[in-house]
Amino acid sequence: MSLSNADKCEKGVHAKARTEQFSKLFCELEHCREDEQIQKIKEMNGLIDEMNGKEFESIFTKDLYNKIQQMIEEKTLSWRNATLLLKHVGYCKELKHISFYSFNYSSLSERMRGMIIDENEKKKEKKMKIALKKDETEEAQKEVEMALLALSNIGNWEIEQELYLNEITEIIRYHQEHHNLTRLAYQSAWQFLFYRLIRDKSLEEVIVNELHFGREAARELEDLSKSVDWKRKEERRKETKVKEVSVIKRWLDVIDNYFSSCELWNKELAGLIGSIVQVFLASRDNYKEILNGCFNTLRYAADNRNVKIDAFVKEGIIVLFSEEMNQSTLDDENMLNCLYFFLNISERLKEKKDEETDETKRKELKKKIFEKMEEEGLEDIIASLYGFISFVNKNGYRDISKNTSDYFVND
Structure with missing residues (x-):
């Protein structure tokens, strides 16, 4: 044996x-x-x-x-x-x-x-009181953590704003000042709020500009990354998942929700893109589940036309995804994410009505990206993907063009 x-x-x-x-x-x-x-x-x-x-x-x-x-x-x-x-x-x-x-x-x-x-x-007036406890003993923290985790799993059920908004924003703001919550509890508070966003778009302003989602998510990803032994091989890990890794995955799920549904953009969110890239780089050898989450999140970011293309260039994602497409070990789902990423960037740079309204800047970006793609040999890679297109079609992704010129960023 x-x-x-x-x-x-x-x-x-x-x-x-x-x-x-x-x-x-x-x-x-x-x-x-x-x-x-x-x-x-x-x-x-x-x-x-x-x-x-x-x-x-x-x-x-x-x-x-x-x-x-x-x-x-x-x-x-x-x-x-x-x-x-x-x-x-x-x-x-x-x-x-x-x-x-x-x-x-x-x-x-x-x-x-x-x-x-x-x-x-x-007892409508007593909603979420357990989660407002500010006792920092280990027992109290665990009780609050469980309460917020339970709230985060309510899903997108319709709940009146008056029953949760003041309390959940108080929980988040208090933690930002005093750091009284566990990492899982803090992430759960955000997840609860994002589920409410699905039904109530007025929360965007609160999430992005009042509670500073981009800044907080970036900080949490960076702090959590420092707590993970990224070099430990999968077979040497315990069968149960490391808590920090689980919370990173949950943060990526929330960030996916942001890029899938939110229209606001600020510099803090540009910083968040960089933090996702750092997690991507750290997890690429031994943490496939996290790596897959990063692939999905960055693809969703490219789908969101409010995310500035310049952020992808500055954070090196063009080169990063080019390198990944050169790997024979890249699985079909992540190859698809890469393909969609470049297709979306390409289409956006061809459109004069994209958020990159400055025509000079748009052309400079196109040139910069084209040079990166050419430097990394990406055009040759995409041209060799005819076989992959059959996989795409079999799996229902019929909106991807079979014309490889559509994946380039030429004028």
Whole structure:
């Protein structure tokens, strides 16, 4: 047996041991006193910390959630103890980017939705109070982190501005001054606000010019990057994801939302482009998930006609993507991102009605980019991509032209 197969076998043994131990502890819950339940749930939460996606799916089934609901009904498990377990499940599920939906179809989900609706009607004035706590003890920070993470997963449900805007802006501003939140909590506050933006475009001004999204996202990416061991090979990492890496991925998701839907632009956002490039460079060898996120984000930035083309030139993205297209290891999705990036830049520089309204500046940019593309051999690369076009068409990207001249920035 090779070393890699031995490692897989060992991981499988550990996973089985975790799931079996979790199931044993869960079965024992309804026969314990409340204080004993708390101890067992703490042990269960420790096992959850070590689980991967497959283990999650095998344990947290619709039947398990229905059983928790039954135990609550029969008063063999208190709401307090059930919440101690469920909060940790939700927290780890989001932190590890695990997607499964068994809870949504359970009787426990129906009960909790009813409770939330009733509570909202009674206590609208108390929205988000837990997230406004300014106690900086580790326990309080974790409670706030969980509250904001839960809020960030509400999605784009319609919520009246008066129920959240003052509180969420206070949370963000207070952190900007006092740094009282964890990195995950701070990112979650922004994610909640961006979900509201989908329905309420008036938030753009608040996000960009009042709360300084570009500056804050850039700073967070830079600080998080310093905390990651980018040189560690993937096979040497723990099975569970590094928290900082997870938060970087979540920031990239929010930045994607910005470039996909926002029309405002300022110098802080130009700085954000540079921070994304730094994460790209750091992650390109060993963190494929983050690298893919950077590819997507920079492609979305090129799609947004309010993003200044000059920012891409200054931050070296033209050369960077040219280098990537020269790599035989570049996968199809990221090759497509590169292709779209250059296609969008090319089309924008051909249009006289782009945001680059100064004709002299537009021509200078065209010349500068063309020289970079020529210097890197990009024209030859694109001309050799006829085979790739068939992949593009099979995957539904039929709006990409088969005429390679469309990818150039000639007059």
